[in-house]
Amino acid sequence: MNWIQRLFTRPAGPTRRADMEAESRQWLTRCLTCGHISNVWEMGGVRYKAAGQSRNLLFCKPCGRKRCHLIYWGGPTGAPGAPEATGAPLKTTDTKTTGGSP
Numbered sequence: 001m002n003w004i005q006r007l008f009t010r011p012a013g014p015t016r017r018a019d020m021e022a023e024s025r026q027w028l029t030r031c032l033t034c035g036h037i038s039n040v041w042e043m044g045g046v047r048y049k050a051a052g053q054s055r056n057l058l059f060c061k062p063c064g065r066k067r068c069h070l071i072y073w074g075g076p077t078g079a080p081g082a083p084e085a086t087g088a089p090l091k092t093t094d095t096k097t098t099g100g101s102p
Ligand SMILES: [Zn+2]
Pocket: 031, 032, 033, 034, 035, 036, 060, 061, 062, 063, 067
Protein backbone atom coordinates (compact mmCIF):
# COMPACT_ATOMS: atom_id res chain seq x y z
CA MET A 1 0.00 0.00 0.00
CA ASN A 2 1.48 3.32 -1.03
CA TRP A 3 0.87 6.76 0.51
CA ILE A 4 -1.94 7.58 -1.90
CA GLN A 5 -3.80 4.41 -0.97
CA ARG A 6 -3.21 5.10 2.74
CA LEU A 7 -4.44 8.68 2.30
CA PHE A 8 -7.70 7.60 0.71
CA THR A 9 -8.38 4.54 2.82
CA ARG A 10 -7.31 5.81 6.26
CA PRO A 11 -10.53 7.78 7.02
CA ALA A 12 -12.57 4.69 6.27
CA GLY A 13 -12.96 2.04 8.90
CA PRO A 14 -11.18 -1.30 8.59
CA THR A 15 -14.21 -2.95 7.02
CA ARG A 16 -14.66 -0.30 4.35
CA ARG A 17 -10.90 -0.16 3.81
CA ALA A 18 -10.91 -3.85 2.89
CA ASP A 19 -13.92 -3.20 0.69
CA MET A 20 -12.11 -0.37 -1.09
CA GLU A 21 -9.10 -2.57 -1.73
CA ALA A 22 -11.25 -5.45 -2.98
CA GLU A 23 -13.18 -3.17 -5.31
CA SER A 24 -10.06 -1.44 -6.57
CA ARG A 25 -8.67 -4.85 -7.48
CA GLN A 26 -11.76 -5.50 -9.62
CA TRP A 27 -11.10 -2.39 -11.69
CA LEU A 28 -8.75 -3.52 -14.43
CA THR A 29 -6.24 -1.46 -16.34
CA ARG A 30 -5.22 -2.38 -19.86
CA CYS A 31 -2.24 -0.80 -21.59
CA LEU A 32 -3.42 0.41 -24.98
CA THR A 33 0.06 -0.11 -26.40
CA CYS A 34 1.04 -3.62 -25.32
CA GLY A 35 -2.26 -4.92 -23.92
CA HIS A 36 -0.84 -5.70 -20.47
CA ILE A 37 -3.65 -6.09 -17.96
CA SER A 38 -3.33 -5.23 -14.30
CA ASN A 39 -5.68 -3.74 -11.73
CA VAL A 40 -6.01 -0.34 -10.13
CA TRP A 41 -4.80 -1.49 -6.71
CA GLU A 42 -1.69 -3.14 -8.15
CA MET A 43 -1.00 0.06 -10.07
CA GLY A 44 -1.00 1.93 -6.76
CA GLY A 45 -4.40 3.54 -7.04
CA VAL A 46 -7.81 3.45 -5.45
CA ARG A 47 -11.08 3.31 -7.37
CA TYR A 48 -14.18 2.97 -5.23
CA LYS A 49 -17.86 3.52 -5.96
CA ALA A 50 -16.96 4.53 -9.48
CA ALA A 51 -18.73 3.84 -12.74
CA GLY A 52 -17.92 3.73 -16.41
CA GLN A 53 -14.57 3.56 -18.12
CA SER A 54 -11.74 6.02 -18.18
CA ARG A 55 -8.40 6.47 -19.87
CA ASN A 56 -5.41 7.44 -17.80
CA LEU A 57 -1.71 7.84 -18.34
CA LEU A 58 -0.15 5.19 -16.10
CA PHE A 59 3.23 3.53 -15.85
CA CYS A 60 3.34 0.24 -17.74
CA LYS A 61 5.94 -2.26 -16.49
CA PRO A 62 6.29 -4.22 -19.77
CA CYS A 63 6.58 -0.99 -21.78
CA GLY A 64 8.91 0.55 -19.20
CA ARG A 65 7.26 3.97 -19.47
CA LYS A 66 3.98 5.80 -19.04
CA ARG A 67 1.33 4.67 -21.47
CA CYS A 68 -2.33 5.34 -22.00
CA HIS A 69 -4.42 2.79 -20.10
CA LEU A 70 -8.07 1.95 -20.27
CA ILE A 71 -9.62 1.45 -16.84
CA TYR A 72 -12.71 -0.71 -16.83
CA TRP A 73 -14.74 -2.84 -14.47
CA GLY A 74 -13.65 -6.45 -14.48
CA GLY A 75 -15.86 -7.70 -11.68
CA PRO A 76 -18.42 -10.46 -11.98
CA THR A 77 -21.43 -8.15 -12.15
CA GLY A 78 -22.10 -4.68 -13.45
CA ALA A 79 -19.90 -1.90 -12.17
CA PRO A 80 -20.92 -0.79 -8.67
CA GLY A 81 -23.28 2.15 -8.82
CA ALA A 82 -23.50 1.96 -12.59
CA PRO A 83 -26.59 1.22 -14.62
CA GLU A 84 -26.70 -2.19 -16.24
CA ALA A 85 -26.49 -0.69 -19.72
CA THR A 86 -22.97 0.64 -19.18
CA GLY A 87 -21.63 -2.24 -21.24
CA ALA A 88 -20.04 -5.55 -20.63
CA PRO A 89 -16.49 -5.57 -19.31
CA LEU A 90 -13.84 -5.96 -21.92
CA LYS A 91 -12.40 -9.38 -22.40
CA THR A 92 -9.19 -10.31 -24.07
CA THR A 93 -10.03 -12.00 -27.30
CA ASP A 94 -8.31 -15.28 -27.83
CA THR A 95 -6.90 -15.02 -31.32
CA LYS A 96 -5.42 -18.48 -31.20
CA THR A 97 -7.26 -20.72 -33.58
CA THR A 98 -7.01 -24.42 -33.42
CA GLY A 99 -6.90 -26.01 -36.82
CA GLY A 100 -8.82 -29.10 -35.91
CA SER A 101 -9.22 -31.35 -38.90
CA PRO A 102 -12.29 -33.55 -39.09
ZN1 LIG B 1 2.34 -1.43 -22.08
